[in-house]
Amino acid sequence: MRRESGFTLVELLVVFAIMALVVGLVPMAFERMRDSAQYRDTLRSMMSEMRVARSRALATRSETRFVVDLSQRSYGVAGDQGHSLPESLAMRATVAGIEVQGQEAAIRFFPDGGATGGSIEVVRPSGTGARIQVDWLSGRITQEALLP
DSSP states (O other), rough: OOOSSSSHHHHHHHHHHHHHHHHHHHHHHHHHHHHHHHHHHHHHHHHHHHHHHHHHHHHHHHHEEEEEEEETTTTETSSOEEOOOOOOOOOEEEEEEGGGEETEEEEOOTTTTOOOOOOOOEEEEEEEEEEEEEEETOOEEEEEEEEO
């Protein structure tokens, strides 16, 4: 008895079904992974920019502002090139009244290490996110989770 080598039609159909499932799921997983990476990168860069502003105020012995432009969806140290907020994220700011000018809010860092204080919230489409807080007395920058 001679046996032919090869694949049966059922085996090929199973392989094609698995491939179709994988091809259908990969874009959704990639989109979710990309959104998470953008969220984490935004938080890291925002905290980094705040630390730069605080360090610059201490080093130059002059006030330095961290600015959030809600209409332009950007943030950064005043006078430097800003960073854009990804489309999938929203931003809210709570700062001292004297630091609000139109759609622009700022946290001012002082040469003694203090700040005007405030918080910036970065919110994902799901309603979760993070709040970056600046202590007015010490200028310390902390992050906490926001629940929906």
